[in-house]
Amino acid sequence: MTNGFPLSTPLLAMVLALAPTSARAQGKPTTAAAEEAARAEVLALKGDGLIAVPPWVEILAGDSMGVGWMTAEPADGHVEWTQKPGEAADSDWRRSTASKHGLVQANSTIQKAVLKGYDPTKPLRLRAVSRPIVKFQPYKVEYGEPVKSVEVEIRPLRRGDGSASFVVLNDVHDHIQFYPLLTPLPGSDFDFAVLAGDIVTDPMTEKQVVESLLLPMAWLASRGIPCFFLRGNHETRGAMARRLHEYLVLPFDRYYAAMTFGPMRLLLLDTGEDKPDSSVEYSGLVDFDAYMEDQRDWLAAEITSDAHEAATWHVAVQHIPPDYRTPPEKKWYGPTRIETLFGPLYDAGKLDLIVAAHNHRAAVVPPNPDPSRGAQYYVFIGDAHPLAKATIQRVDATPKTLRVRRFQSDGTVGAEHSWTRP
Numbered sequence: 001m002t003n004g005f006p007l008s009t010p011l012l013a014m015v016l017a018l019a020p021t022s023a024r025a026q027g028k029p030t031t032a033a034a035e036e037a038a039r040a041e042v043l044a045l046k047g048d049g050l051i052a053v054p055p056w057v058e059i060l061a062g063d064s065m066g067v068g069w070m071t072a073e074p075a076d077g078h079v080e081w082t083q084k085p086g087e088a089a090d091s092d093w094r095r096s097t098a099s100k101h102g103l104v105q106a107n108s109t110i111q112k113a114v115l116k117g118y119d120p121t122k123p124l125r126l127r128a129v130s131r132p133i134v135k136f137q138p139y140k141v142e143y144g145e146p147v148k149s150v151e152v153e154i155r156p157l158r159r160g161d162g163s164a165s166f167v168v169l170n171d172v173h174d175h176i177q178f179y180p181l182l183t184p185l186p187g188s189d190f191d192f193a194v195l196a197g198d199i200v201t202d203p204m205t206e207k208q209v210v211e212s213l214l215l216p217m218a219w220l221a222s223r224g225i226p227c228f229f230l231r232g233n234h235e236t237r238g239a240m241a242r243r244l245h246e247y248l249v250l251p252f253d254r255y256y257a258a259m260t261f262g263p264m265r266l267l268l269l270d271t272g273e274d275k276p277d278s279s280v281e282y283s284g285l286v287d288f289d290a291y292m293e294d295q296r297d298w299l300a301a302e303i304t305s306d307a308h309e310a311a312t313w314h315v316a317v318q319h320i321p322p323d324y325r326t327p328p329e330k331k332w333y334g335p336t337r338i339e340t341l342f343g344p345l346y347d348a349g350k351l352d353l354i355v356a357a358h359n360h361r362a363a364v365v366p367p368n369p370d371p372s373r374g375a376q377y378y379v380f381i382g383d384a385h386p387l388a389k390a391t392i393q394r395v396d397a398t399p400k401t402l403r404v405r406r407f408q409s410d411g412t413v414g415a416e417h418s419w420t421r422p
Helices: 009-016 031-043 178-182 206-222 288-302 306-310 333-341 343-348
Strands: 051-061 064-076 078-082 094-096 106-115 124-130 133-137 140-143 152-154 164-169 192-196 227-230 257-261 264-268 313-317 353-356 363-365 378-381 391-397 401-408 413-420
Touching: 031 178, 031 206, 051 124, 051 152, 051 206, 051 257, 064 124, 064 133, 064 206, 078 106, 094 106, 106 124, 106 133, 152 206, 164 178, 178 206, 192 206, 192 353, 206 227, 257 306, 264 306, 288 333, 288 343, 313 391, 333 343, 353 391, 353 401, 378 401, 378 413
Parallel strands: 051 227, 164 192, 192 227, 264 313, 313 353, 353 378
Antiparallel strands: 051 064, 064 106, 078 094, 078 124, 124 152, 133 140, 164 391, 257 264, 363 378, 391 401, 401 413
């Protein structure tokens, strides 16, 4: 075990080989070998039967989750789930599906279900079930034999002691080996993971979406970890950018959301592109100025909501970070737009912390020493590839304390900060 994560002996040795001691002198596998094995671990989840990608689990709220999986051919699908431990009778398994515009999803290789009505303080066991569609006629559909996925057990999303904890991975850029190598570092006792953008680099094909996003989310689910996917500026580019939402289960069909976990109100924000809409790179095909204004209006309403005002701690996760220290003449359009549209709302909403990404350079931005200029919150920015500089960040909230830590790939803590309240 490494921080509560079951790892095979070879992979554990490879993880340990990443420590700064001389791995070669000790006869341990090289970092390259560790990365190769970790990548193979994620890709091994691909199925060669009807279930082509096993279930991944996405957070929709503190008490609801979406489940996605893929089939090798057009099929229908539902999820069976139970919270009974051990052997469960057929009657103990409940069934959930997904529908839109009155139609239950079917006749596709992308399968989804939405789970509600469970106890979020208890583990949740689930498995996906699909039937291949042999013939789809207006008044009769013929199915093949149903196939069940492997069962996964998802950890509780709510804790009895009123605390909450999550981790943030960012700027993976298709380096899927980072998930087995980084996820164990902050310990295993967190509730969920946020993938904070640039997880997929300029998605061009379904194969890339599967291998760089869906399989990693399925790997997390196989370890009991639900997740939330946030876009970065690279997920908005490429031929598959406009289809990415088809593979995901998004709250209210949006890439941004607000949720409460324990004493913490969590804002999950989509920061869009980093250049003006008119930039030649976008070929006239983006409209992020209007999109960000719509999100600003949503955020303005959110920070006056009862749920936001009732929270002790206010935390945001987003891809592009604000940074008041950067002179305006050196600041890219994307960060400027964020600070202009969202900046006043961050302060009005009494944000304590923003966990961000994008810069490929770890940093901590402290509150502005001049309160009259706003930005009265910390910004913790994660690093990126290669593995030697990659990071994973962890946030822990209790009714009296908030703590953020940035873990380096060798397991050390590169930065941290804590808050306390009566």
